[in-house]
Amino acid sequence: xxxxxxxxxxxxxxxxxxxxxxxxxxxxxxxxxxxxxxxxxxxxxxxxxxxxxxxxxxxxxxxxxxxxxxxxxxxxxxxxxxxxxxxxxxxxxxxxxxxxxxxxxxxxxxxxxxxxxxxxxxxxxxxxxxxxxxxxxxxxxxxxxxxxxxxxxxxxxxxxxxxxxxxxxxxxxxxxxxxxxxxxxxxxxxxxxxxxxxxxxxxxxxxxxxxxxxxxxxxxxxxxxxxxxxxxxxxxxxxxxxxxxxxxxxxxxxxxxxxxxxxxxxxxxxxxxxxxxxxxxxxxxxxxxxxxxxxxxxxxxxxxxxxxxxxxxxxxxxxxxxxxxxxxxxxxxxxxxxxxxxxxxxxxxxxxxxxxxxxxxxxxxxxxxxxxxxxxxxxxxxxxxxxxxxxxxxxxxxxxxxxxxxxxxxxxxxxxxxxxxxxxxxxxxxxxxxxxxxxxxxxxxxxxxxxxxxxxxxxxxxxxxxxxxxxxxxxxxxxxxxxxxxxxxxxxxxxxxxxxxxxxxxxxxxxxxxxxxxxxx
Amino acid sequence: xxxxxxxxxxxxxxxxxxxxxxxxxxxxxxxxxxxxxxxxxxxxxxxxxxxxxxxxxxxxxxxxxxxxxxxxxxxxxxxxxxxxxxxxxxxxxxxxxxxxxxxxxxxxxxxxxxxxxxxxxxxxxxxxxxxxxxxxxxxxxxxxxxxxxxxxxxxxxxxxxxxxxxxxxxxxxxxxxxxxxxxxxxxxxxxxxxxxxxxxxxxxxxxxxxxxxxxxxxxxxxxxxxxxxxxxxxxxxxxxxxxxxxxxxxxxxxxxxxxxxxxxxxxxxxxxxxxxxxxxxxxxxxxxxxxxxxxxxxxxxxxxxxxxxxxxxxxxxxxxxxxxxxxxxxxxxxxxxxxxxxxxx
Numbered sequence: 129x130x131x132x133x134x135x136x137x138x139x140x141x142x143x144x145x146x147x148x149x150x151x152x153x154x155x156x157x158x159x160x161x162x163x164x165x166x167x168x169x170x171x172x173x174x175x176x177x178x179x180x181x182x183x184x185x186x187x188x189x190x191x192x193x194x195x196x197x198x199x200x201x202x203x204x205x206x207x208x209x210x211x212x213x214x215x216x217x218x219x220x221x222x223x224x225x226x227x228x229x230x231x232x233x234x235x236x237x238x239x240x241x242x243x244x245x246x247x248x249x250x251x252x253x254x255x256x257x258x259x260x261x262x263x264x265x266x267x268x269x270x271x272x273x274x275x276x277x278x279x280x281x282x283x284x285x286x287x288x289x290x291x292x293x294x295x296x297x298x299x300x301x302x303x304x305x306x307x308x309x310x311x312x313x314x315x316x317x318x319x320x321x322x323x324x325x326x327x328x329x330x331x332x333x334x335x336x337x338x339x340x341x342x343x344x345x346x347x348x349x350x351x352x353x354x355x356x357x358x359x360x361x362x363x364x365x366x367x368x369x370x371x372x373x374x375x376x377x378x379x380x381x382x383x384x385x386x387x388x389x390x391x392x393x394x395x396x397x398x399x400x401x402x403x404x405x406x407x408x409x410x411x412x413x414x415x416x417x418x419x420x421x422x423x424x425x426x427x428x429x430x431x432x433x434x435x436x437x438x439x440x441x442x443x444x445x446x447x448x449x450x451x452x453x454x455x456x457x458x459x460x461x462x463x464x465x466x467x468x469x470x471x472x473x474x475x476x477x478x479x480x481x482x483x484x485x486x487x488x489x490x491x492x493x494x495x496x497x498x499x500x501x502x503x504x505x506x507x508x509x510x511x512x513x514x515x516x517x518x519x520x521x522x523x524x525x526x527x528x529x530x531x532x533x534x535x536x537x538x539x540x541x542x543x544x545x546x547x548x549x550x551x552x553x554x555x556x557x558x559x560x561x562x563x564x565x566x567x568x569x570x571x572x573x574x575x576x577x578x579x580x581x582x583x584x585x586x587x588x589x590x591x592x593x594x595x596x597x598x599x600x601x602x603x604x605x606x607x608x609x610x611x612x613x614x615x616x617x618x619x620x621x622x623x624x625x626x627x628x629x630x631x632x633x634x635x636x637x638x639x640x641x642x643x644x645x646x647x648x649x
Numbered sequence: 650x651x652x653x654x655x656x657x658x659x660x661x662x663x664x665x666x667x668x669x670x671x672x673x674x675x676x677x678x679x680x681x682x683x684x685x686x687x688x689x690x691x692x693x694x695x696x697x698x699x700x701x702x703x704x705x706x707x708x709x710x711x712x713x714x715x716x717x718x719x720x721x722x723x724x725x726x727x728x729x730x731x732x733x734x735x736x737x738x739x740x741x742x743x744x745x746x747x748x749x750x751x752x753x754x755x756x757x758x759x760x761x762x763x764x765x766x767x768x769x770x771x772x773x774x775x776x777x778x779x780x781x782x783x784x785x786x787x788x789x790x791x792x793x794x795x796x797x798x799x800x801x802x803x804x805x806x807x808x809x810x811x812x813x814x815x816x817x818x819x820x821x822x823x824x825x826x827x828x829x830x831x832x833x834x835x836x837x838x839x840x841x842x843x844x845x846x847x848x849x850x851x852x853x854x855x856x857x858x859x860x861x862x863x864x865x866x867x868x869x870x871x872x873x874x875x876x877x878x879x880x881x882x883x884x885x886x887x888x889x890x891x892x893x894x895x896x897x898x899x900x901x902x903x904x905x906x907x908x909x910x911x912x913x914x915x916x917x918x919x920x921x922x923x924x925x926x927x928x929x930x931x932x933x934x935x936x937x938x939x940x941x942x943x944x945x946x947x948x949x950x951x952x953x954x955x956x957x958x959x960x961x962x963x964x965x966x967x968x969x970x971x972x973x974x975x976x977x978x979x980x981x982x983x984x985x986x987x988x989x990x991x992x993x994x
Contacts, residue, residue, distance in 0.1 A: 447879075
């Protein structure tokens, strides 16, 4: 750690050796070439972004850099020393650590135990000593967490801090962050980034993997782009425009005007129509206060809000997953029985759940089965499900949504993230809903899949039905004709289609529209 | 809008289709994977003893299989649905005993005295209703009270066994109503009625799981309960029905068993749950839910019974049966662990 305080600038002659350097790495899985002679070099104290679409080889590179996979060819160096051999877990731990999207802490153990898991030392565990050591460790990296707290009670970013602190305590000076912000709200992201910058100043290098390009610009100084298992470019972030970056990721000229094209023509939605979905004084104790909502045909309404704002709970109430404490939901003027998904479906509400692994897909089953899960009553007479009709139905969905699959019988677990999400949307659209409620429909999918997913949602409205998007992703919300921002369970602002990022973000942060001052601090 | 909604071809796609194709084939054949095993067992049986390939022996095997297979049928559906019911082995004994208790006169020459509440012809319906109630009660505890299914059905297993001992005063009941003995003893088209009934029930169950939407729903529920719920499947209702159905099938197995042996034995079904699990697991039903077929489960029971039959004919004393069941279930688990490539923790 002594040399790490030396500084972070990378232009002097006596540069510290790069935290990690990989050269000519090749990795095959059967016939699939996952990495094709790629390299990466992360300078000490640098924050280096690795971006690429799903399937570009990012995860495989992470496995190679963390010693989970041995490359078929090529070499990895840490501070100019060759990487440890395959099975030497302890040696790898002293070089590198990866913080994953999902927390890897043991939720029922205390923070202190998590920090020293597997290295309590010989003899019996001295609890007070353990907690003291944990407290020192956390203080050293400025992590404000009680060592005696139950790890499961921490917020997501606190859990990540604990993981980072654990990695650093092994001696690692290079940390990979795999989609660390996916489960965080804006405030959490800000806290995480502040912490990362502090650690950078101490000489810790980060490899930051994210689908969220804005974060790359916010945090990183260098960016490497992979595409189709190959290295495409490495450049300082400051020299690379967003359009160029997207172009490098997709391998084609970026459709720059995409974002603006999403804004629906205001003329079409201006005429007052009978709302297809209506919520009247809908409220759920502990999640959100009474809210009125009306969604007209041809309209996409966004429910924006940070993690605990209640927007997800509101979405789940609309589709019947939660039962409202008061108020009611109407579709086409008819009340929907509360707290019942089958009735909501029957009334014409389609649902794209928040987490496709947890609520969206039955991973072991086929694409066809997953896509038709909500329409099994339409696939044959007398409650039967005819395989031929299931296949035909799924085939229609596959071609209309352009799902990349070897066929309806392929297990959905084998698809890429974006295509899995399309299957979830296919399922929601299968009943031809009058309102589609989509909760964070583009979480964890690549840029291009994002576009096509959002175009599907937009298409629902364009053909005369309606859609509700619950999200905190600005890109998702750009599709909306109207955006309602929630904060702590209350509507804090409402925007037409002409909002600016700054206004919406500050509204989600609890600052009413216009009061943009200090929103970005 | 039109140019953005047009969906573009994904360059990374070719990596996808190449790999999964063989896996689909493999899983399709997995249902049939025990057929060669059964054939091999047949050949071994033929070599070991000339008595093996006689119709008496084979029909005997099938008859013994019939009662066990009904428990396997129920358990397989429950497992596919992602649940577990250990109490089936007690239901097979307690349901007939309660039925007897309800129909047997409270006085008379018989060695066992019930309360004579119901007429004799009601014995089978009463037995089935008891099974249904037990399964329904399991469902109530698992789904409404949200207690752990494994422990609660383990408790039910012990409790129901105790209930049977209490009601039957620990004795076997040897006078059974005629309707009971008919099904277990009758022979249709040269094979015991019980065998035909089991085949029909398996066929019906297999068709229901393959071609009925509520049957397909079991796979979705077992594979990912949350996703099934979000897709509008009435998860709790269907699970409850499946648990009740499991109890019903166990009670019906009790009817066949009593008919077959002409008495309600006090240890009827004791320890069977291990065979039930051995058969379902070697038949390819996943203990984690969402995977397996009833055909596979059926081949599992038959293979299991053939192993026992062949070893018995080969002169291995029946005291080794338990050892065999245990060994078979462990070997089957290891094989399926590596055949499917998935961890089973």
